[in-house]
Amino acid sequence: MNAAELKKGERAKINHVEFNELQNKLIEMGCFEGNEIEMLYVAPLGDPIAFDINGYILGLRKEEARLIQVIKI
């Protein structure tokens, strides 16, 4: 599943980021295999989404979050 599908409070382990223009940016920001990700808040209208990634909060648009493949813990 991808990160956009996580529900509030759900935690997961990141598997990989799909190949895309944004891939490197996301990896830099800590989206790589092994790191934990938790869905924290959603903006009104469902987009963007705020995740806790390995200890800090990262806001991502739904289309950006979809690029991150995760495995639920």
Next chain:
Amino acid sequence: MIGNPNSGKTTLFNALTGLNQKISNLPGTTIEKKTGHFVIDYHVVQITDLPGTYSIHPKGEDELISIEYLLNFKKHEIDVILFVADASNLSRNLLLYTQVADLGFPTVLALNMIDSAERKGITLNVENLSKELGVIVCPINAREEKGLEKLKDTLLKVDSAHQTTFFESSNIESYTIRHQQHNDYYHYLKSHLHHIRQQDQEKIDSNSRDISAETIARYKKIDKIVESVQVKNTRAKNLTQRIDRILLHPIYGFLTFFTTLFIIFQFIFKVAEYPMIWIETIFSTISENIKQALPDSMLSSLLADGIIPGIGGVLVFLPQIVLLFTMLAVLEDSGYMTRVSFITDRLMRKFGLNGKSVVPLIGGMACAIPSIMATRNIENKKDRLITILVTPLMSCSARLPVYTLLVSLLLIDKGDSWFDPRGLILLGMYLLGFIAALLFAFIFKLILKQKHKSFFVLELPDYRKPRLKNIILTVKDKASDFVFNAGKIILMVSVVLWFMASYGPGNRFEDIEMKYSKYTGADRETKIQSEKLEASYAGVLGKTIEPAIKPLGYDWKIGIALITSLAAREVFVGTIATIYSVGDADDEKSLSQVLSEQKRMDTGKPLYSYATILSLLVFYAFAMQCFSTLAVTYRETKSMKWPVVQVTYMTGFAYLASLIVYQTLS
């Protein structure tokens, strides 16, 4: 100085340099570079700070220019790289650190925000970290200015780069002349930048794959190190999370957001009024005194009526600029601004705007000048440009006197009824500006091309108490930037306009004086002023453009007012009062009375008919008439192109809209 955004870099820079700093731009760009100096043991240390970044591999044009700037330094030109890291986010901060360390310059790692880390339940063993990284680590608290002396001492002592490399880079092209001084990673980076500049897509793609592999490899090493020096107490709830529960709450979040906007608006609208009136009073007093002190001459008039009011016209913007930027600085420094972007992103995106566009747009309802300056904190180039282009459509406070006059003229026959529609019509005008702004933002979104797709990917940092020092330095910088750059242009234009309104071709001015030399009526002065205005260059220009504005329902007298209000929209009211010899422009009732009695030259019907008034309202809502705005747009975009675009699209649209309104209603 290098580090992540939100790592406290700016706070440290301010703590070290205080007032000994200046903000400039990387040549030919809008990228800010801060330079400053401070003293350690009689050594003067010069320090340069570039915008924060997460990785040394650039994403987008701005980061590209920044990193190129860094890599253009010769080895000996940089003594030390001061790396600032956020202890509560060690892993991610160390990515950039290991990249910078691999460049081969002597480096010092300032570990900031340890208190923040502790509140998150993180304890760090600084000595072990130092050993593992092979670099001197200075724990500091930039906010409370702790640990700075030790840091300064360390900066003086460091003279060699550490030996270990974090990443072995292969694939180094031989196109770059291998400077003996620089090492492998430096050349590896340089070749990447070269491919980007050459737009060699194949190489860029393969580099991209190398970069992801490199980043993952680095993180593997980093995470091992972090694990050995860090102890984390999981699930320690910190203040930020508790605050975000409210501020990012679907209902309370919105409430706080709108309240914040309302407060900002009230400040720049109401609170700024007082100092603005003081400034206006001071300058008109100076002007009066000069006129009394000096003999009548062109020079004294230039000084008293041109330059002094011109300078006053620049300084009068300062209260709004100071207030707006103080509030913005508080929002940014506290961390709340990112939440604003988070909440509004979805809506703003539809119109080619950015979450951060909200503040300039709201501010534009008071005045576009500080608002356009405030767009500097929008990182995305296209979003920033669109915000700059459409902000002036928001009905600013200068339009209010014009609206008030026209609306009272509109309702002059209505008498006193129980329902005063004035407020409603004014509200309608504000709405009109708002809708136009969104409309054109959408159009520009479609028209303007963008090199790279914009992304959101935004860190929401911990909440912090805004630091007074940071705020004061930011505001001081913005204010002086305005006064000395845009201010020059505004002053020049106001002097030109003064000249055009005060002097006329030929001897007409003397003829008018002679004509009224025997006149003893109480309204002598106002009559003279009125005829002089008609005979001035502005008057001539007004008559010249009459054919063009006739289809909109205007005559040359209105034409003159349109021209003089280029100095400032509210000048329209004063000019109209002068043209019709109404002594006191502030007496709304008598001015509208006189206006309603004006008849058209050709048909004898009332000049200020519904059609004309509405056409004027629409024109003032949309037209770009504020030269000061254009000056600021020029300054913020560093190009003549965009002010020209603003004038063209806004005034063009205003013309069209007024034309349609007038022709339909008459």
